[in-house]
Amino acid sequence: MEETMTKGSMLKTRREEHDKIAMRVSAASIIVNIVLSIAKLTAGIAAGSGAMVSDAVHSASDVLSTFVVIGGIKIAGKAEDKEHPYGHERMESAAAIVLSALLAVTGGTIGMAGIKNIVHSEELQIPGVLALSAAVFSIAVKEGMYRYARNGAKKINSEALMADAWHHRTDALSSVGSFVGIGGAMFGYPILDPLVSVIICIFILKVSGSIFKEAINKMIDKSCGAEVENLMREMVLSHDEIVSLDLIRTRMFGSKIYVDIEFSADGNMTLYEAHAIAEHIHHEVEESFPDVKHCMVHVNPTESGAKVLPQHYEGKKKVYN
16 A cells, blocks of 8 residues: 555656646747737837738737647646546647647638738738748747647656647747848748748648657557567566566557567566565656556566466466566
8 A cells, every 4th residue: 555655656756747838838828929929019000011910810829839838738637537537648648639739720710821922922922020020039939839848748648748849830930920021021932922932831830740640649548669668678688587578568558658568487486476566666657757647567477497488378367466
């Protein structure tokens, strides 16, 4: 009971730290996007830049995506209950899917606007210097927010927060398009703005597809990858009592990992001894790999010193963990 309480407290502490970082990054994102939207809109209207006004709308839309992140992370952090015995971690993947859709819409909107402006390039206006300054400021701020949010996402392994970080990067790229377009218009080449917008659209759609694919993989029980599984395999085989490792299987559950392990040990040892080995490996895996939410361990009996090949038993198995 004491070990269970200790583990439960440790998981709670990790979750609280996870939520604390996520909320801090999200709050900064909301504040920056609101301030930036107002600044861009003011500069766009004052300088007569339609590109900058569109950029302001883009920044304002990022506030919505950040609220999606907050909602997804909050729900994902809820404890297990009777209807959801494995927890709610997959809700973070669901939030990432929503964000990938918002990214795709953003990219598509930028691309369509660019194509429309290419077709009607003779109607493009020449904006003032204020709009150019606002674009430079926006690029610097949004690239900084991208790096800040990305670091937070990596620290807590949050795909929803990483998707929101890419929203900042797409906003920075949108501002790059505005800068090129505004500068090009000043030098007599207004067509540069819509051309860059189409290129940015393609890049955003590619990022959106990558985020969507990663989120789907975490919702269909994809393995955690050969690198992590090999580390787990080395850990199990480092125990002298293990005759052979018969099975190691992992699956992603949102940002968490579930592990199944089967190994063979001397069949003459007592049930207490076999259970002690299995329990030790169970705790060792969960403590050494912070993203592992639960590890199930099964012991197969074999003759002492015998070489054992991986076995597959039919019927009901008793798992000790």
